[in-house]
Amino acid sequence: xxxxxNYSLLPYNTFGIDVKAASFIEYSSVEDLKNILSRDxxxxxxxxxxGGGSNLLFTTDYAGTILHSQMKGMExxxxxxxxxxxxxxxxxxxxxxxxYCVSQGWGGAENLSLIPGEVGASAVQNIxxxxxxxxxxxxxxxxxxxxxxxxxxxxxxDCCFSYRQSIFKNELKGRYIVTYVTYRLSKNPVFNLEYGxxxxxxxxxxxxxxxxxxxxxxxxxxxxxxxxxxxxxAGSFFMNPIIPRAQFEALQKVYEKMPFYVVDEExxxxxxxxxxxxxxxxGKVLGRVGVHNKQALVxxxxxxxxxxxxxxxxxxxQAAVKDKFGIEIRPEVNFI
Ligand code: EPU
Numbered sequence: 001x002x003x004x005x006n007y008s009l010l011p012y013n014t015f016g017i018d019v020k021a022a023s024f025i026e027y028s029s030v031e032d033l034k035n036i037l038s039r040d041x042x043x044x045x046x047x048x049x050x051g052g053g054s055n056l057l058f059t060t061d062y063a064g065t066i067l068h069s070q071m072k073g074m075e076x077x078x079x080x081x082x083x084x085x086x087x088x089x090x091x092x093x094x095x096x097x098x099x100y101c102v103s104q105g106w107g108g109a110e111n112l113s114l115i116p117g118e119v120g121a122s123a124v125q126n127i128x129x130x131x132x133x134x135x136x137x138x139x140x141x142x143x144x145x146x147x148x149x150x151x152x153x154x155x156x157x158d159c160c161f162s163y164r165q166s167i168f169k170n171e172l173k174g175r176y177i178v179t180y181v182t183y184r185l186s187k188n189p190v191f192n193l194e195y196g197x198x199x200x201x202x203x204x205x206x207x208x209x210x211x212x213x214x215x216x217x218x219x220x221x222x223x224x225x226x227x228x229x230x231x232x233x234a235g236s237f238f239m240n241p242i243i244p245r246a247q248f249e250a251l252q253k254v255y256e257k258m259p260f261y262v263v264d265e266e267x268x269x270x271x272x273x274x275x276x277x278x279x280x281x282x283g284k285v286l287g288r289v290g291v292h293n294k295q296a297l298v299x300x301x302x303x304x305x306x307x308x309x310x311x312x313x314x315x316x317x318q319a320a321v322k323d324k325f326g327i328e329i330r331p332e333v334n335f336i
Contacts, residue, residue: 001036002026002070009066013053014116015310015333016232016301023065028072028091030179034149036067037177047146048336049177051121052093055234057333059307067177069120074100077182085139087182090120094127097183102210107189108137110210111198113217116228116235120178124168126161130217131195135161137183143168143176152176163269164239164332196220224295232301233292237314238272239332251325272321272329273297279320289313311335 007024010016022045027033036042046064050056069091078085084106088097094117098109111130121127122134123141138161141154154176160167168176191213193199198213201220205212226233240261248268252258255278261269276282276296283293288305291313292298299313314331321329 001028001032009053009058009062012050012066012068013056013058014228014232015057015234016228017058017305017307019058019061019307021062021066024068025065026068026070028070030071030144033144033177033179037144037146037149051118052116054116054228055121055125055333057234057307057310057335059311059335062336069118071179082186082188084185084187085182086185087180088119089180090118090178092119094118094122098214101185102214105210106185106187107191107210108132108185109183110213111192111195111217113214114221119181123159123178123181124166126164126166128164130198131192133161133163135159137185139182139184141178142180143178146175146177163242225298226292226300232305233298234333236297236332237299238297238329240269240272241327241329242267242269243327270327271297275321275325275327275329276317279317279324281317281320286313286316291317307335
């Protein structure tokens with residue numbers, strides 16, 4: 001276990017915001033975690049559990065305790081027919097898990113290659129890309145209850161997953177800490193290649209297998225999304241709004257080329273990035289922050305930005321989209 005006071009969070013948020021935490025604790029076992037949760041000093045202050053810091057925007061120094069899991073390890077816990085169940089510790093880097101599955105020939109996670117962050121957060125955020133979401137793979141989520149230190153296992157259904165949502169972000173926010181996630185992969189995977197330009201990119205490799213799909217996804221992401229080591233960012237800054245079908249059909253009469261995804265009979269998801277682009281914000285810079293020039297859904301730190309700079313830009317972008325399309329777009333990134 002590692003403990004620090006007045007600790008810089010610069011390496012722990014991909015936006016590259018320079019703030020400090022009053023207390024920062026990294027633990028490497030469930031036992032250590034329970035020990036921390038029972039301390040008076042912990043109970044008396046606010047806390048925040050972070051993963052890879054790829055979905056956070058720090059707006060000020062953090063006055064409480066930041067927790068980070070250093071629990072590592074992956075273990076196959078069951079095999080049933082074509083399915084492999086693998087139990088992964090919360091602190092494992094998400095893409096290390098994906099790479100491992102691909103190397104073993106287990107399918108399911110390959111479309112989620114190179115998503116930043118850690119395994120614990122994959123269950124909280126229900127991360128997703130290219131037609132696959134973490135919820136499609138998650139079998140169960142093991143947690144520790146903050147108030148009591150007791151263990152609780154959530155089935156996939158218990159987690160109430162939906163687009164970028166789970167019970168851990170909503171009703172149970174701040175009440176449970178994820179310790180292990182068990183995923184179900186397939187030894188005979190059905191590839192999911194219909195989204196965006198996956199097929200076009202795959203064409204460059206000649207063969208379609210888990211490895212070439214992973215390489216294609218990595219190439220697509222690297223081309224469109226800025227490297228946080230070069231320009232701070234948190235991936236998609238906004239969620240894609242889900243709107244009633246009638247509202248979409250009215251918009252489609254005006255904007256014939258508006259891309260969309262059908263959620264169900266009544267609801268349509270529209271890409272916020274496309275709308276921001278249409279508003280002319282793609283590539284625009286506002287002081288120390290800007291809208292990425294290859295993907296308008298991503299806000300970037302041009303160097304030395306504060307959380308407030310990012311908030312101001314995000315408000316201007318939200319207002320432009322509301323004005324042109326009558327749609328509220330909401331941040332996917334969590335403001336702290
Ligand atoms: N588009 C534009 N201009 C832009 C950006 C997008 O016209 O600047 C258009 C695209 O041409 C496409 C549509 O908008 O027709 C959707 O764009 P894209 O496929 O790039 O996906 P997205 O909706 O912008 C979502 C996820 C991404 C994920 C991609 C691929 C959210 C909030 N974002 O983005 O996730 O990688 O789909 O599945 O759902 C992330 O969460 O950090 C993230 C990168």
